Amino acid sequence: MKILVTGNTGYVGSVLARHLRSSRKEIEIVGYDNGYFAHCLTDSNYLPEFDYDQQYWGDLRDFPHELLVDFDAVVHLAAISNDPMGNKFEKITEEINYKSSIKIAKEAKTRGVKSFIFASSCSISGVAEGSNRKESDKLNPLTAYARSKVAMEKGLSSLADENFVTTALRFATACGMSPRLRLDLVLNDFVACAISSGEITVLSDGTPWRPLIDVKDMSRAIDWAVDRTSESGGSFLPINTGSREWNYQVKDLAKAVAEIISGTKVSINVNAQSDERSYRVDFTLFEKLAPNNQPIVFLDQSINEIKEGLESMNFIDANFRASNYMRLKVLEGHITSMRLDENLKWKNMKQTIYKRNNE
Numbered sequence: 001m002k003i004l005v006t007g008n009t010g011y012v013g014s015v016l017a018r019h020l021r022s023s024r025k026e027i028e029i030v031g032y033d034n035g036y037f038a039h040c041l042t043d044s045n046y047l048p049e050f051d052y053d054q055q056y057w058g059d060l061r062d063f064p065h066e067l068l069v070d071f072d073a074v075v076h077l078a079a080i081s082n083d084p085m086g087n088k089f090e091k092i093t094e095e096i097n098y099k100s101s102i103k104i105a106k107e108a109k110t111r112g113v114k115s116f117i118f119a120s121s122c123s124i125s126g127v128a129e130g131s132n133r134k135e136s137d138k139l140n141p142l143t144a145y146a147r148s149k150v151a152m153e154k155g156l157s158s159l160a161d162e163n164f165v166t167t168a169l170r171f172a173t174a175c176g177m178s179p180r181l182r183l184d185l186v187l188n189d190f191v192a193c194a195i196s197s198g199e200i201t202v203l204s205d206g207t208p209w210r211p212l213i214d215v216k217d218m219s220r221a222i223d224w225a226v227d228r229t230s231e232s233g234g235s236f237l238p239i240n241t242g243s244r245e246w247n248y249q250v251k252d253l254a255k256a257v258a259e260i261i262s263g264t265k266v267s268i269n270v271n272a273q274s275d276e277r278s279y280r281v282d283f284t285l286f287e288k289l290a291p292n293n294q295p296i297v298f299l300d301q302s303i304n305e306i307k308e309g310l311e312s313m314n315f316i317d318a319n320f321r322a323s324n325y326m327r328l329k330v331l332e333g334h335i336t337s338m339r340l341d342e343n344l345k346w347k348n349m350k351q352t353i354y355k356r357n358n359e
């Protein structure tokens with residue numbers, strides 16, 4: 001099996017290839033990324049791209065469609081991947097996350113790719129009062145990021161057929177350790193707060209609901225989607241991806257971290273305006289269709305792995321919310337240093353290829 005992973009040098013892609021290699025015998029994995037965060041490595045002993053057979057460095061907006069030869073599946077992770085970046089770069093978010101992405105999906109279909117897996121997000125539910133959100137519920141995307149995910153899902157639904165099976169994995173908020181760690185994710189942020197300052201400052205009033213999923217369990221879900229056929233869920237399937245036990249209120253996440261990292265004080269901003277992105281999610285469909293690929297990581301395991309990862313890096317930066325562990329800060333740093341232009345394109349970047357074993 002030959003798989004293309006776009007956006008592979010990010011937080012999720014840096015974990016995914018190792019998982020796919022361990023779960024499948026015969027596999028060729030090719031990565032494509034423009035490397036916004038390639039330098040943001042947490043473990044200098046290990047370069048995640050060594051788990052890929054080939055690594056292409058290039059921008060999605062200039063994607064060389066001739067690259068799509070003999071692939072069975074495309075796992076599409078590349079994106080402006082959160083709300084803060086999407087808010088700052090709205091137009092570019094639409095260009096990358098939707099317009100360029102749907103072109104790649106169309107070309108993949110034309111060139112005989114059988115399976116297209118799209119990293120969507122539960123956050124497209126927006127405000128969700130009442131019962132847990134199902135896939136069939138009306139969507140309420142509140143941000144440029146969420147709107148781009150909805151547009152891409154819509155595009156994929158019209159492209160899909162029996163020979164081009166598309167799966168939109170609506171992931172819960174990611175958490176957990178990765179060779180390219182992010183601290184702009186709620187659980188990771190709390191662990192970093194606890195370790196660096198002994199105090200978790202919850203920016204909201206703590207009541208919003210957030211479904212979470214560990215980054216390792218995201219890889220297990222992608223693994224399932226790669227093999228999915230239209231008999232299991234239809235030719236286009238949007239599916240909430242996470243687990244019912246992992247619907248948490250933000251204040252409970254803070255408490256769980258404080259229980260593991262003793263001495264941690266939790267301060268909640270009781271005067272905060274209510275956070276609009278509160279939602280609980282129904283994962284019944286995922287339970288039914290992917291019984292062998294359900295999340296298996298426990299919350300305390302995820303917390304412990306982030307803790308151990310940060311400790312092994314001698315992490316002490318209490319001001320990390322202004323650091324390169326925040327994706328928006330990385331992009332802003334590239335622009336200020338004139339490495340990226342105002343369209344988030346590298347100045348002077350040429351398409352380059354790295355091949356495994358120096359073939």
Ligand SMILES: NC(=O)c1ccc[n+]([C@@H]2O[C@H](COP(=O)([O-])OP(=O)(O)OC[C@H]3O[C@@H](n4cnc5c(N)ncnc54)[C@H](O)[C@@H]3O)[C@@H](O)[C@H]2O)c1
Nearest residue numbers: 007009010011012034036059060077078079081119171174
């Ligand atoms: N982390 C989460 O909480 C979460 C939750 C739900 C869905 N997702 C989705 O999963 C996917 C992966 O998330 P992640 O956390 O690894 O994000 P990430 O930001 O760490 O990685 C995204 C990767 O895409 C690449 N990329 C962005 N624009 C590109 C372009 N124009 N050309 C080529 N490459 C480009 C970046 O360089 C980066 O390596 C994203 O689509 C994201 O929206 C993430």
